[in-house]
Amino acid sequence: MDLEKVLKENIDCLSNIGNAPTGGMTRLLYSDSWLAAQNTVKEKLEAIGMSASFDEVGNLFGRVEGTKYPEETILSGSHIDTVVNGGTLDGQFGVIAAYLAIQYLLETHGKPLRSLEVISMAEEEGSRFPTVFWGSKNFVQEAKKEDVLEIADFEGLKFIDEMKRCGFDFRDEKKEKRDDIKAFVEIHIEQGNVLEKEELQIGVVNNIAGQKRYTIVLKGEANHAGTTPMGYRKDAVYGFSEICYEAINRALEVGDPLVLTFGKVEPKPNTVNVVPGEVLFTMDCRHTDSVALASFTEEIEALMQEIAKKHGLAIDIDLWMDEAPVPMDATIVSTIEKAAQSEKMKYKLMHSGAGHDSQIIAPHFPTAMIFVPSINGISHNPAEETKLDDLVAGVKVLASTLYELAYK
């Protein structure tokens, strides 16, 4: 099996489904291209000798029974949907890598002792409907019907209608969660530039960072920029600048894996000759350790209050996202690490700063992730790319990991 050739063919094949005329890939949940992609993957699973089937909501599974412990399942895969004008790797690479790794194992070693499964999850990106992780949350029986009953896409098409149009329905909420999954391994592009900067091929993910997102409003007084002496001002942008400057300086002192971003800044009235009376800004803070994350954000919240007070500004701090870090399963992490060593790959243990299906699955089943480098750290963009060598390296490490988990 010429892995390089087959991998390229499979990526090209799936990338033709949902190829957006505006550039990049757009394959949104319960759209025609989404259904075509899932059906194409189903054919591919069957072609390599797996039995393939959808669950009620449209997650696709391929399965090959284990010869000795068929009731123990080793699972690999990722999501099939994309963002609008996304790339050709985010999501589908994890699906393709999973079935090619299994194809390679079946060809090389025959049937596994434990059952091997591929999952091509229905949705992760939240790009069409205001819901996210629909695939993985249904897989672990966490998704709730009432959360999506009334939602619609930007064209007004209802979630439920589009789901049924594709032949799917809500899952039976009374059904028990599967108890046969002994491991889930997801391979994904890094979506960052760490592996590239450090000239590595593989990231062995031991943690998915927790994140807190805030919207903060500072209120002072809008005044004439010419006639208001500095001493009589309550300049909201000046207050923001001190907060942003001091907070990021602190984040740099604290160091990795903490990250802190002030991504949105919207002064009012936002005009050259008016002292800004108000500014709305966002703060996104992530860390792999929940105690360290809480301690840092508490420090920054206090700093913001103090700076606002000093400037005579009113401050409103709204924490609207608060997700705990999700540690990966230590045994699987160690298995992946050994696989990377045995395949002679340059790798590192690292965390994921982005969210993934694995963070939904990890609290239920032993889970870990493998990263391959992203060129220039770019993702969610038609320019998303990874060297073919690195993609192949990823499939090899995944295959070696699945071999350890399913054949021994």
Add this chain to the structure above:
Amino acid sequence: MDLEKVLKENIDCLSNIGNAPTGGMTRLLYSDSWLAAQNTVKEKLEAIGMSASFDEVGNLFGRVEGTKYPEETILSGSHIDTVVNGGTLDGQFGVIAAYLAIQYLLETHGKPLRSLEVISMAEEEGSRFPTVFWGSKNFVQEAKKEDVLEIADFEGLKFIDEMKRCGFDFRDEKKEKRDDIKAFVEIHIEQGNVLEKEELQIGVVNNIAGQKRYTIVLKGEANHAGTTPMGYRKDAVYGFSEICYEAINRALEVGDPLVLTFGKVEPKPNTVNVVPGEVLFTMDCRHTDSVALASFTEEIEALMQEIAKKHGLAIDIDLWMDEAPVPMDATIVSTIEKAAQSEKMKYKLMHSGAGHDSQIIAPHFPTAMIFVPSINGISHNPAEETKLDDLVAGVKVLASTLYELAYK
């Protein structure tokens, strides 16, 4: 003459012309309400015994001949136009105060030795067409036909058509500038909060601040807020925050009359979970001394370059407005000061941080300004207001000043 009553009546009368249904006053150059206001002022000038006439472009003059030195003219007034949804004082108070002060002087002291004139200038605000100081620039023969020949308002109505519709035309550019103006005194609301904060009634303006306006673009790299470690970032908003914080700290050290404002901040992509790759911001810096202004902005430009370099950001600094400070005439300033003293007003010598017709006229004729307080420093807004007592105080100081200049 009950100055308080007459002043209130005159402000109310003119404020009915251009009363905007959306709140405040909107009286734009060469509009119907603008023409109605100028014609109303003309009637008022004639009613107090002045001869009244328009120049070619629509500046309105009222004149009473001096008995001893008729060829020496003492001029007072301001502009008749407003911003969109402006207040009832910016501009027209200076016109009303001028003719009421002269009415008071004529009633109290009879004819002046020198000629007294009122000017109700056509336009100062630049609110309808992309031109500003059309009134004062025509008065001093500086306005250029070619600058307005092609311009139109936001509805597409051409400047030249609207001018002609109102019965006006371009001035004869060959005509010589008047040489009879011995003094111009403009009274205006402060549009700031200095007089109010210091509990004063009168500002004697000795300088109109120079100003420099910049647009600055910082360029770094847009990156994923979760997957990009702090050390691998080129965060344009972080760079901006250091520039804004350090520059305003320096401005506070330097102290009055320097003012520095970062009024507009526009990051890209301006999203919570993306490290901002770019930020566009404005800087507005004013000072009454051109050497001090240049020295400070040079220092800040160097600081911005240095900070950008430290952050690995590209920087583009565009200086698009560079107006020198305009000192007022020392003799008239001293005359106004003595008038404020003789009227027992609480006053201070101060500069204007905002632009006024006086800055156009001062390089041609001896000029000075009188300020009255603005409640909460508000102007260009329906909430623009000054206590009636303070308005009356202003008219009294203006009358006393004109008496010194025209009767002695």
